[in-house]
Amino acid sequence: MARKKNAFYAQSGGVTAVINASACGVIETARKHGDVIGKVYAGRNGIIGALTEDLIDTSKESDEAIAALRSTPSGAFGSCRFKLKSLEANKREYERLIEVFKAHNIGYFFYNGGGDSADTCYKVSQLSEAMGYPIQAIHVPKTVDNDLPITDCCPGFGSVAKYIAVSTLEASFDVRSMAKTSTKIFVVEVMGRHAGWIAAAGGLVADQGIPVVILFPEIEFDQKKFLAAVKAKVEEHGFCTVVVSEGCHYPDGKFLAEQGTRDAFGHAQLGGAAPVVANMIKEAHGYKFHWAVADYLQRAARHIASKTDVKQAYELGRAAVQLAVKGKNSVMPTVVRLSDVPYKYKIGHAELKDVANVEKFMPRDFISKDGYGITDKCRKYLSGLIQGEDYPKYENGLPVYVTLKNKPVAKKLPDFKL
Amino acid sequence: MARKKNAFYAQSGGVTAVINASACGVIETARKHGDVIGKVYAGRNGIIGALTEDLIDTSKESDEAIAALRSTPSGAFGSCRFKLKSLEANKREYERLIEVFKAHNIGYFFYNGGGDSADTCYKVSQLSEAMGYPIQAIHVPKTVDNDLPITDCCPGFGSVAKYIAVSTLEASFDVRSMAKTSTKIFVVEVMGRHAGWIAAAGGLVADQGIPVVILFPEIEFDQKKFLAAVKAKVEEHGFCTVVVSEGCHYPDGKFLAEQGTRDAFGHAQLGGAAPVVANMIKEAHGYKFHWAVADYLQRAARHIASKTDVKQAYELGRAAVQLAVKGKNSVMPTVVRLSDVPYKYKIGHAELKDVANVEKFMPRDFISKDGYGITDKCRKYLSGLIQGEDYPKYENGLPVYVTLKNKPVAKKLPDFKL
Numbered sequence: 001m002a003r004k005k006n007a008f009y010a011q012s013g014g015v016t017a018v019i020n021a022s023a024c025g026v027i028e029t030a031r032k033h034g035d036v037i038g039k040v041y042a043g044r045n046g047i048i049g050a051l052t053e054d055l056i057d058t059s060k061e062s063d064e065a066i067a068a069l070r071s072t073p074s075g076a077f078g079s080c081r082f083k084l085k086s087l088e089a090n091k092r093e094y095e096r097l098i099e100v101f102k103a104h105n106i107g108y109f110f111y112n113g114g115g116d117s118a119d120t121c122y123k124v125s126q127l128s129e130a131m132g133y134p135i136q137a138i139h140v141p142k143t144v145d146n147d148l149p150i151t152d153c154c155p156g157f158g159s160v161a162k163y164i165a166v167s168t169l170e171a172s173f174d175v176r177s178m179a180k181t182s183t184k185i186f187v188v189e190v191m192g193r194h195a196g197w198i199a200a201a202g203g204l205v206a207d208q209g210i211p212v213v214i215l216f217p218e219i220e221f222d223q224k225k226f227l228a229a230v231k232a233k234v235e236e237h238g239f240c241t242v243v244v245s246e247g248c249h250y251p252d253g254k255f256l257a258e259q260g261t262r263d264a265f266g267h268a269q270l271g272g273a274a275p276v277v278a279n280m281i282k283e284a285h286g287y288k289f290h291w292a293v294a295d296y297l298q299r300a301a302r303h304i305a306s307k308t309d310v311k312q313a314y315e316l317g318r319a320a321v322q323l324a325v326k327g328k329n330s331v332m333p334t335v336v337r338l339s340d341v342p343y344k345y346k347i348g349h350a351e352l353k354d355v356a357n358v359e360k361f362m363p364r365d366f367i368s369k370d371g372y373g374i375t376d377k378c379r380k381y382l383s384g385l386i387q388g389e390d391y392p393k394y395e396n397g398l399p400v401y402v403t404l405k406n407k408p409v410a411k412k413l414p415d416f417k418l
Numbered sequence: 419m420a421r422k423k424n425a426f427y428a429q430s431g432g433v434t435a436v437i438n439a440s441a442c443g444v445i446e447t448a449r450k451h452g453d454v455i456g457k458v459y460a461g462r463n464g465i466i467g468a469l470t471e472d473l474i475d476t477s478k479e480s481d482e483a484i485a486a487l488r489s490t491p492s493g494a495f496g497s498c499r500f501k502l503k504s505l506e507a508n509k510r511e512y513e514r515l516i517e518v519f520k521a522h523n524i525g526y527f528f529y530n531g532g533g534d535s536a537d538t539c540y541k542v543s544q545l546s547e548a549m550g551y552p553i554q555a556i557h558v559p560k561t562v563d564n565d566l567p568i569t570d571c572c573p574g575f576g577s578v579a580k581y582i583a584v585s586t587l588e589a590s591f592d593v594r595s596m597a598k599t600s601t602k603i604f605v606v607e608v609m610g611r612h613a614g615w616i617a618a619a620g621g622l623v624a625d626q627g628i629p630v631v632i633l634f635p636e637i638e639f640d641q642k643k644f645l646a647a648v649k650a651k652v653e654e655h656g657f658c659t660v661v662v663s664e665g666c667h668y669p670d671g672k673f674l675a676e677q678g679t680r681d682a683f684g685h686a687q688l689g690g691a692a693p694v695v696a697n698m699i700k701e702a703h704g705y706k707f708h709w710a711v712a713d714y715l716q717r718a719a720r721h722i723a724s725k726t727d728v729k730q731a732y733e734l735g736r737a738a739v740q741l742a743v744k745g746k747n748s749v750m751p752t753v754v755r756l757s758d759v760p761y762k763y764k765i766g767h768a769e770l771k772d773v774a775n776v777e778k779f780m781p782r783d784f785i786s787k788d789g790y791g792i793t794d795k796c797r798k799y800l801s802g803l804i805q806g807e808d809y810p811k812y813e814n815g816l817p818v819y820v821t822l823k824n825k826p827v828a829k830k831l832p833d834f835k836l
Contacts, residue, residue, distance in 0.1 A: 011595070014596070015592055015595045015596065017588075045598035045599065046599075048598065048599065072591070073588050073591055073592065074588070074591035074592045074594065074595045075595035075596075076595075078594075078595050078597075078598055079595045079596055079598075080596075080598055080599040080600070081596075081599050081600045082599055162815060165815070165816055166721050166816060166817060167715045167718075167719070169816060169817070169819065170435075170491050170492070170714075170715070170718035170719060170720055170721065170817075170819075171713075171714040171715055171718045173490070173491055173492035173718060173819060174433055174491065174492045174714045174717065174718040175714065176492065176496075177429070177433045177492045177493035177494075177496050177497045178432070178433065178493075178497055178498075178499075179496075180463035180466065180496055180497075180498055181463065181464075181466065181498040181499050181500055182498070182499045186714055188715070204816065205816075208816075208819075208821075209821065272690075272693065272711075274711075275690065290713050290714050291711065291713060292710075292711050292712060292713035292714060292715050293690075293692075293709070293710050293711045294710060294715065295589075295708050295709060295710035296588075296589040296592045296593065296604055296708050296710060297585045297588070297589055297606070297710050297712065297715075299592065300585075300588035300589045300591060300592040301585070301588060302588055303584050303588065303722055304721055304722065306815065383814060383815065386814075386815035386816070387814070387815045388812075388815065389809070389812055391807070391809070394806075394807055396801055396804075396805070397580060397583070397724065397801065397804030397805045397806070398583055398584060398587060398622065398623075398626075398804070399584060399587070399588075401587065401588075401591060401626075403626075403627065
C-alpha cells in the first residue's frame with residue numbers, strides 16, 4: 001500500500017511513572033493499524049535518537065513486553081533534555097530529521113513530552129509545508145508539572161499527586177505521634193519549579209484533620225507571615241506539616257533553596273528548600289523538625305500510581321495514533337473533563353499552535369485566601385485525578401518492571417554531529 | 419476473679435508503618451483473654467502517659483477501629499522519646515509508676531519499642547522484686563533500625579526495607595532514562611544512624627541490573643575510593659545510584675551530613691548526607707545529579723508495607739499477651755528464622771536481660787568486600803522480610819487510616835511533674 005508509513009515515537013524531558021503507559025498505548029494501537037502504519041521506531045534518548053539515526057525497532061519486542069510498559073515507570077527508550085531551535089536558527093537539524101525520516105520511510109511523528117516538547121512537535125508538524133516532506137506530527141502530553149494548557153490534566157501528574165497526598169498523610173500521622181516530646185514540624189519538598197500543582201496535592205490531607213501549610217511558587221514567600229501561620233497550627237494541633245514547592249521564592253525571585261548556603265570550603269552548595277524552611281522554623285520557634293525531599297521518588301513512584309492517570313496516559317497514546325490514522329497533523333489529544341464527582345472525562349484534541357509555549361499555572365481561586373492552603377474548587381479538581389490504584393505485579397517482594405531489548409534499526413546514513 | 423488485672427500498653431521511640439499492627443495484636447488478643455486481662459489502658463504518648471496518669475481507655479474503641487490499626491501507620495496513642503533512668507538514679511519515677519499501676523489495677527505492662535525501650539521494660543520487669551509490686555513486663559519489639567539482638571528481625575524494618583528497595587528501583591529506572599543528556603547520578607539518603615540495615619535494602623536493586631553504590635555507617639567513608647567507585651559505575655552503565663545512610667561517617671566519626679555547612683549568615687546548618695555526597699560527585703566528575711532524602715516518608719509508608727512485616731508485627735503483639743497469660747515476666751517475643759527460601763519463621767521469646775542495651779549491626783559478611791554493596795548472604799536475609807504486599811483500603815484515592823477516639827481514663831491521683 002502506497003500510504004503505509006513507519007512511525008517515529010520518542011519520549012522527551014523528565015520522565016514519569018506513566019509515560020511508558022502512553023508508549024504502550026501508541027505501540028499497541030499502531031500494531032492494530034498495520035494497514036497504514038508499518039513499524040514503530042522509537043528514538044533512543046528522545047529526539048536525539050532521530051537526529052543521530054539511533055532508532056529502536058519496537059517490532060522486535062513481544063506483545064507481552066509492550067503490555068508490561070503499562071506498569072513500568074521511567075522512559076523505556078531513554079529521554080533527553082534537548083529543544084530544537086527554530087527552523088531559521090537551525091535549518092541543519094530539520095534537514096537531518098527529514099533525511100532520517102525519508103531513509104526509514106517515516107510518516108508519523110509521535111512526541112511524548114511537556115511544554116518544550118509540544119513546541120518541538122509543533123515545529124516538526126510544519127515541515128510538510130516548510131520543507132515539502134509529508135509528516136504527521138502528533139504530540140502526546142506528559143508532565144508531572146501539569147502545566148500544559150487546554151487538557152484537563154497531564155499524564156504523570158495524577159500519580160505524583162497521589163504519591164504526595166499519600167506520603168504527606170502518612171508522614172503527618174507519624175509527626176502527630178511524635179509531637180509531644182519530639183518532632184513537631186515535618187517539611188516535605190515537592191517538585192514544581194513554576195506551578196504549584198504538585199504542592200497543592202499535599203493540601204488534600206487537611207480533610208483528615210492534618211494541619212498543613214503549603215508554600216506555592218505562585219505565592220511570594222513572606223517569612224514573617226509564614227512563621228506565624230506555622231506557629232498558629234502548632235499551638236492549635238501540637239504539630240504542623242509543611243509542603244514546600246521547589247519553586248517557592250522570595251518577592252525578588254530568589255528561590256528559597258538558593259539562599260546562599262556554603263559548604264566548609266566556602267563553595268556555594270545546592271541544597272533543598274525543605275532544610276531551609278525547617279531550619280527557619282527551628283530558629284524562630286525552637287520546634288524540633290524532620291524534613292524530606294521527595295525528588296525522583298515522587299515522579300517514579302509507579303507502585304502507588306493513580307489508576308485514573310495510568311488509564312489516561314494509555315488512552316492519550318492510543319488517541320494520538322487514532323488521530324494520525326484519521327489524517328490529522330499538528331494536534332495533541334487532550335483530556336476533557338465532563339464532571340467532578342464522580343470524575344468523568346472524554347478524550348478530545350487541541351491544535352498544537354494553541355498548546356506550544358503556553359504554561360498553565362494554578363488559578364488564584366484554587367489557593368486559599370491566606371496563600372497557604374487549597375480551596376474546595378482545587379480539592380474537587382485534584383480528587384478525580386488520584387482515583388483508584390493500579391498496582392504493578394510483584395515477584396520476591398519487588399515490582400516487576402520491564403527493561404526492553406531496545407534493538408537498533410540498521411543505520412543507512414552518514415553520522416551526524418549534534 | 420482475683421487474678422484478673424488490667425493491662426498497660428505503650429508505644430515508644432520513633433514510630434513505624436506497622437507498630438499499630440502490634441497494638442492491634444495486643445488489644446485483640448487481650449480482648450480474647452477477658453478471664454485474666456481486664457481493660458487495656460494505653461499510655462498517651464508512651465511511658466509519659468503512665469507517669470502523668472494520662473491513660474487511654476482502649477475498651478471505648480470498637481472492634482472495627484482496633485482492627486483498622488493493623489493497616490494504619492504511626493503510633494495511634496502517641497509515642498515519646500523518654501528513657502527511664504536506673505532505679506537508683508530516679509526512684510521517684512518508679513514509685514510513681516507503681517502508684518499509677520495500683521490505682522488502676524494494672525498487672526501487665528506491654529512496652530512496644532526499640533533498644534532503649536527494651537531497657538525501660540527490663541527495669542519495670544524488676545519492680546516486682548525491687549519494690550514488691552507484682553507486674554509482668556513484656557517487651558514488644560519495634561524498630562526500623564533492625565538493631566535488636568536475638569530476634570531474626572524487628573517489626574517496622576521489613577516495610578522500610580521494601581519501601582527503600584522499591585523506591586530505589588523506581589528512581590534508578592528514572593535516572594537511567596535521563597542519563598544520556600541529563601542526570602547521571604541519583605543519591606537517596608536513608609535512615610540508620612548506627613546500623614546499615616536500611617541502606618542494605620537499596621542493594622537489592624542490583625539484581626535488576628542497576629549500578630548501585632551503598633554507603634554504610636559500618637564502613638568508614640573514604641572519599642577518594644568512593645568517587646572512583648562511582649566513576650567506574652558511570653563509565654560502565656552510563657549512570658549510578660548511590661544509597662547513603664544518614665549514619666555514614668568519616669574515620670574520625672564526623673557524619674557526612676555534618677560537614678560544617680553554613681547558611682548565608684554563617685549559621686551552622688543541618689543538612690542531609692545526600693546533598694553532600696551529590697555535590698562531592700559533581701565537583702569531582704561533573705556529573706549532573708538529583709538527590710532525595712526519604713526521612714519520615716520511609717518509616718511511615720504503610721501504603722507499600724511488607725505483608726511479612728505486618729504479619730510479624732501483629733503476631734509479636736499477640737505473642738506478648740500470650741506470654742503474659744502464661745505468667746511470663748521480663749521477656750520479649752522474637753522472630754525465629756527457620757528457612758531463607760521460602761522464608762519461614764516461628765515466634766519464640768528471649769529474656770529481656772539479654773536484649774536490653776545490645777545493638778545488632780550488619781555482619782561484615784553481609785557487606786561486599788569493597789564495602790559498597792551487599793553479599794548473597796545479605797540478599798537472602800533481606801529477601802524474606804520484604805515478601806508480599808498488604809495494601810490498605812482506599813477511599814477517594816487516599817488510604818483509609820484510622821484515628822482513634824483516645825478517651826481518657828478518669829484520673830485518681832494527684833498531678834505528677836515530669
